[in-house]
Amino acid sequence: MTVNPTSNNFKENAKKALADDNLQAALNNLKGGLISKRKEAIKRLPEFDAISTRAKNIKDEVFLDLDFYLEKFEKKTIEYGGVVHWAEDANDAKNIILELLKSINAKIMTKGKTLISEEIGLNEFLEENGIEPVETDLGEYIVQIAGEKPSHIIAPALHKTKENVADLFHEIHSPLGYKERQNSASALVAEARSVLRKRYLEADAGLTGANFLVAETGSTAIVTNEGNGDLTQSLPKMHIVLATIDKVVPTLEDVSTILRVLNPSATGQDMATYVTFSTGPKRRDDNAGPDQFHVVILDNGRSDLIGTDKQDVLRCIRCGACMNHCPVYGAVGGHAYGWVYPGPIGAALNPALIGIEKSHHLPNASTFCGRCEEVCPMQIPLPKIMRHWRNEEWKKKIPKYSVRLVLKLWLFLVLNPVLYRIVSSIFVRILSFFSPQKGYFSNLPFASGWTSVRDFPAPEGKSFLSQWEEEHDDNK
Ligand code: SF4
CATH class of the missing domain: 3.40.50.10420 (NagB/RpiA/CoA transferase-like)
Structure with missing residues (x-):
């Protein structure tokens, strides 16, 4: 990198x-x-x-x-x-x-x-x-x-892994006279200590x-x-x-x-x-x-962050707890974030340091499960700060036009509940009609971002709202 x-x-x-x-x-x-x-x-x-x-x-x-x-x-x-x-x-x-x-x-x-x-x-x-x-x-x-x-x-x-470090030390330290490949963590630490001691004295x-x-x-x-x-x-x-x-x-x-x-x-x-x-x-x-x-x-x-809605991020004491508990970091590790600060703190801080244009994926790389905020000892509202960055991203029209169009359509529908219910029930019925016997779609053209990496569960015939209403009526 x-x-x-x-x-x-x-x-x-x-x-x-x-x-x-x-x-x-x-x-x-x-x-x-x-x-x-x-x-x-x-x-x-x-x-x-x-x-x-x-x-x-x-x-x-x-x-x-x-x-x-x-x-x-x-x-x-x-x-x-x-x-x-x-x-x-x-x-x-x-x-x-x-x-x-x-x-x-x-x-x-x-x-x-x-x-x-x-x-x-x-x-x-x-x-x-x-x-x-x-x-x-x-x-x-x-x-x-x-x-x-x-x-x-x-x-x-x-x-x-320990094996990676053992291979690396063997390769780099051999010319320095450390010929034997060490296998245990304590022997690897001792070898690094021995190499570094000399460097302290040379510095x-x-x-x-x-x-x-x-x-x-x-x-x-x-x-x-x-x-x-x-x-x-x-x-x-x-x-x-x-x-x-x-x-x-x-x-x-x-x-x-x-x-x-x-x-x-x-x-x-x-x-x-x-x-x-x-x-x-x-x-x-x-x-x-x-x-x-x-x-x-x-x-x-x-x-520049002082007095803004992102100031809280400056409380960070770099403990790393947010990334240890983040399901996204846990799946992809730190290098995927592409800069110094990975995980939730990176998603909240990097846009301030390198600009949202160069880091706009990071505030979106979150499930908003809230574990980062829950474990942060400095009580930094990380998901809230990520939402602020998402807003900035939106305002600067950084997402692709097609993404913005779909989100605008979605916004229009959720602001019109009757229309939303009509459209969603039609949508669910169409999906049900084409539903494969196995109970999930392995490929959906309009949701390929999802189905390219996981299956999409097929709806069971009716929307959640219709099912809830039916149940509600039965209970009367
Ligand atoms: S848990 Fe909080 S204090 Fe610790 S690194 Fe993450 S944001 Fe910073």
Whole structure:
């Protein structure tokens, strides 16, 4: 996959994903685990709903005064010796990071997991400019050496089975002296750790994302389970944090509130293994730590959402619960969505970041079953936001003329109930007349989108309304 969105190929991407046995096996193996772990963790936290409401309110309050909190964060960061850089869009952010790296003549930069760097296409940009980015999160490392993109926001290599990873490591690590093909998960992890340890020591700079920007202290915080973020940010001489404007929270207390819903929702843990705060570069008496601490704060279209009917999407803390519970994501995986954020959050966020024209299939790739909203710890009304995007799609006349015509006809009929009943009863009778003995149609010319992938049940003679009325009369 390239950094350019392929979201408008969603239908083709999804068809390929459904026919990919390896992907289906990977999705089956792993998804169930995340769902049941979340369920168990929430059982252990009876006050989950109350904390979730508090977490939602914290973010909503921040958005009322976003500039105030961002400026407060900047002031505090400077007080502790750090530098804040403001980036309006992806190009700004990439150029700022490149200039910082050039200023120390950096050749290798280790990276903790950051979706924002995927969003701006940072790796490709750095490579073009002679700097080697090295992913250190295990999942990110796997997809990087495979030449792929992450397919899940907390489990980037979710689309791969253990056997796939074993083959990949064998191929890539053999020239480095790791000749034996490892089969167990623990041996594969140990091998990756051994390879990556050397890279940490070679790196001139380390880049991490931030789960939080804490306004009261000027600290950035990351939440990890592998400790890779800590090595990335503390060993090289420069630490760069790349985060977006929506990550700011007022206080450390707010961080702890949101963490209590983030960890159970993401991995089913009560608390992640590492929650690391960075406040400025190393002090004079510190034995270790970076000499320079830079925070690049990116907008990239997010401030346009403030005050709109899509603002709620900015509350997202990237826990991944919505995609774990989404039947569409569960069937096709993350790559089908064609851009950085897959699943329901992608369907709600990507149109804001890359435009509805390039992503209009995504808000339609939903059954509106509502599970995403139900499990979202930040109470984001994802289906409602997808509906807003569908409206935009309609207003911009993006759907094909034939689709719009059918929908207009449908609208006309539902607004005229008598006519609707007459037309639907004629339609049902015609279908009944042609109904095959097997009880379903395998091919219907006007509904080929449906019948090309599944059978269409044949009506049983009368419309639902007529049957209901008959039953109602019998009960009198
Ligand atoms: S939308 Fe909600 S459930 Fe989905 S990743 Fe964001 S916070 Fe988690």
